Amino acid sequence: MFEIVSKTKLADKVWRMDVVAPLVAGKAMPGQFLIIRVDKDGERIPLTVCDFDREKGIVTIVFQTVGAETERMSRVEVGECFADVVGPLGRPSDLCDLPIEELKKKKILFIAGGVGTAPVYNQLQWLHENGVDVDCIQGARTKDLLILEDEMRAVTSNLYFATDDGSYGIHGNVCVALQQLWDEGKHYDHCVVIGPVIMMKFACQLTKKLGIHTIISMNTIMVDGTGMCGACRLLVGGEVKFACVDGPEFDGHEVDFDQAMQRSRLYKTQEGELMLRLTEGDTHSGNCGVCS
Amino acid sequence: MEIDVLKKVPVAEQDPQIRATNFDEVNLGYTKDEAVLEASRCLTCKNARCVEGCPVSINIPGFISKLKEGDVEGAYEVISLSSSLPAVCGRVCPQETQCEAKCVRGIKGEAVSIGRLERFVADTAKDMGIKPRLPEGLVKKGKKVAVIGAGPSGLTCAGDLAKLGYDVTIFEALHKAGGVLVYGIPEFRLPKDKVVAKEIENVKSLGVKIVTDAVIGRALTIDDLFEKEGFSAVFIGSGAGLPRFMNIPGEQSLGVFSANEYLTRSNLMGAFSPDSRTPIMRAKKAVIVGGGNVAMDAARTAKRLGAEVHVVYRRSEAELPARAEEVHHAKEEGIIFDLLTNPVEIIADENGWVTGCKCIRMELGEPDASGRRSPVPVEGSEFIIECDAVIMSLGTSPNPLIKTTTAGLETNKRGGIIVNESEMTTRDGVFAGGDAVTGAATVILAMGAGKSAAKGIDEYLSKN
Structure with a gap:
């Protein structure tokens, strides 16, 4: 069974868990994701991999409670088990395919936003282990929402923080930070952006203007996650692609972010109702119609 | 009960108006009297053409003869020799273009309702607690075979290999075994708990192990199955794709x-x-x-x-x-x-x-x-x-996962895995069948391929 061996609250609504999942830990590479079902009636939840320990057979996940299922997930305690953990899914990051010497020649920037920091950490760690030095901007609305700071520092020599309210690091969002670095003469030829879709969209607009090749990672609606249902489709360069088998990483300058944001709203009403049912129990009958 | 021998004994169905509002099964199946009566319409042809029409070559006159005598257990044993999933096939096979299309009764009237009879036998056997058995005195081969995908082709291949004495493990990507039988075909045509889960239990009762949440091509590659996990042959029944x-x-x-x-x-x-x-x-x-x-x-x-x-x-x-x-x-x-x-x-x-x-x-x-x-x-x-x-x-178009992670596995221009007459792919010891080979087709054709692959794997492993 998929036992939770450690659990930490990283920020408001953000959790980190180490889970026993030898099949996933055995093969996971940076950039890939996994799917969890909390219990036997659970929905399949796709999550990026934050870290893995091949020998111990343990994977680390970081998630934010955004709906009823992730809320349920946050209530599972150390020593208890998830019903299912399956993966690794999706293609490993393209960076992992390049010769190390070539990577060392590149000037690479990572941009991490919110829980997108978790998959970025996984890539930074891999690069660090392979002796590749890169820069990273980590952004959040406010200082309290910045996660994994110590871990990120340990694997990145140039780590910049950006907070919308100026409570830590550069005052402004990640785009402000990138522009500032660029103006100071820091130039990059490869950028990886992972975070909320809206952040990826604006970061990509800027990197396009600056002429930096940019990769993003999509966390779309999914069901099976193995290339069967087609729920995760998005438009990349005008073509239909499937995040679960063609991605989750894509060329950020080719992705139709507006449509991706629209598609992510598909089940919002039902998810909201499920959340109310979970948090308010029987007091929420669903009959008054106020919430619909 | 009097019947018109030219016509099938009708089967009870849920009223259309009512069933359009629920997910209960539409077709309610024959009662024993109805089944025996329908069985009596079979002419027990010596050279039975219906068997030629069956992708898994069930001895159709053989099981119907048992049924005529009211011997459901005997009928089930006959079907079990050829099919691992009779309760499924009796429900979802296109009998009208297969066995029933060849029935001699069909020349002047309606064919014998072979599908409904198969379903009756499988359902009744299940209610009586009868399970398929390994052949008596079966000698274990001492060889492991991996089956990728717990759908119709994989379950059939695994069941047949277990009956031949192989140690079989099925790797299923989803959290539940059954493939298209659980994710594709709705409850009102094929009940999940009552029928599909029971058929899968039957395959497991032959000693077949099923590992869920295991995505071959990602968690383990086909090379891993041979080199690290000690399997001697692999069957790919990964189904249709995107x-x-x-x-x-x-x-x-x-x-x-x-x-x-x-x-x-x-x-x-x-x-x-x-x-x-x-x-x-x-x-x-x-x-x-x-x-x-x-x-x-x-x-x-x-x-x-x-x-x-x-x-x-x-x-x-x-x-x-x-x-x-x-x-x-x-x-x-x-x-x-x-x-x-x-x-x-x-x-x-x-x-x-x-x-x-x-x-x-x-x-x-x-x-x-x-x-x-x-x-x-x-x-x-x-x-x-x-x-x-x-x-x-x-x-659908075929899932690229296994192809892109397995060297030497060739596919045709539509992406289907290429196999020879023994269902062996271009990789030695790797066999394939079902939608992964043909593109989207039927449950029974996938089962036929799984069956044929089991035979091919047995021949291959007997030589190697």
Whole structure:
């Protein structure tokens, strides 16, 4: 069974868990994701991999409670088990395919936003282990929402923080930070952006203007996650692609972010109702119609 | 009971008006009296042509003869020699184009209802607690075989190999075994707990191990199975792949689904139940695009979830690829067929939600290379079907996962894995069957391939 061996609250609504999942830990590479079902009636939840320990057979996940299922997930305690953990899914990051010497020649920037920091950490760690030095901007609305700071520092020599309210690091969002670095003469030829879709969209607009090749990672609606249902489709360069088998990483300058944001709203009403049912129990009958 | 020997003994079905609002099984199956009566219509031909029509070559006159005597256990044993999933096949096989199409009774009247009899035998055996058995005195081969995918081809291949004495492990990517039987075919045609789970238990009772949540190609590669896990042969039954879309404007709108997604949510995740934690769109008016069995399943599911349903198909009724019975049931349930009609655009409101499906009328032109008259658009005949959901059921293209992670595995131009007459792929010791080879086809053809592959694997391992 998929036992939770450690659990930490990283920020408001953000959790980190180490889970026993030898099949996933055995093969996971940076950039890939996994799917969890909390219990036997659970929905399949796709999550990026934050870290893995091949020998111990343990994977680390970081998630934010955004709906009823992730809320349920946050209530599972150390020593208890998830019903299912399956993966690794999706293609490993393209960076992992390049010769190390070539990577060392590149000037690479990572941009991490919110829980997108978790998959970025996984890539930074891999690069660090392979002796590749890169820069990273980590952004959040406010200082309290910045996660994994110590871990990120340990694997990145140039780590910049950006907070919308100026409570830590550069005052402004990640785009402000990138522009500032660029103006100071820091130039990059490869950028990886992972975070909320809206952040990826604006970061990509800027990197396009600056002429930096940019990769993003999509966390779309999914069901099976193995290339069967087609729920995760998005438009990349005008073509239909499937995040679960063609991605989750894509060329950020080719992705139709507006449509991706629209598609992510598909089940919002039902998810909201499920959340109310979970948090308010029987007091929420669903009959008054106020919430619909 | 008196019967007209030229006609099948009718089978009870749920009333169409009532069943269109629930997910209980439509066909209620024969009673024992009805089954024995129908069995009596079989002429027990010496040179039984029905057997030739069966992809897994069940001794049909053999099991029907037992049934005539009321010997259900005996009948079950005969079927079990050839099929691992009789309760499934009795429900979802296209008998009218296979065994029943060859029945001598069919020349002057209606064929013997072989499918309903098979279902009766399998269901009754299950109720009596009868399970398939390994042959007496079976000698274990001491060799391990890996089967990828717990769908119809994989389960059949695994069951047959276990009966030959192999140590078999099935690796299933999803959290539940059954493949298309659990994610694709709806409850009202194929009950999951009552039928599918029981058939899978039967395969396990032969000693077959099933590992769920194991994605071969990712968690383990085929090379790992040979080199690290000690398997001597591998069967790939990974099924069909990604859904096709039409590539028309508006297809990314909210409310456009693939039939695979819609059915997986309803069937595998149980989203048809109001208690489900997996969401599904309950449309008011749904357009289903396509005319195959999957389209019928999606249409009848949408109907049960409360929608007015239109099936839009570009050819005419005669060309509908779905089984006649499925089309008949769909019509009885009030599903509207808009034939010789093809979508050209999906229309959405300012928030991206589907409001309509713009279609064009078609007419049948000259026969094409396949001999079918190809549909051509009637100029200026566009019209809009108002709807809030569009479900694309246009078939699938093969899943690239195993191919891209296995060196030396060749595929044809449609992406199907290439196999020889023993179902062996271009990789030594790796066999394949079902939709992964043929592209989307039927449960029974996949089972036939699984069966043939088991034979091929046995021959291969006997030599190596």
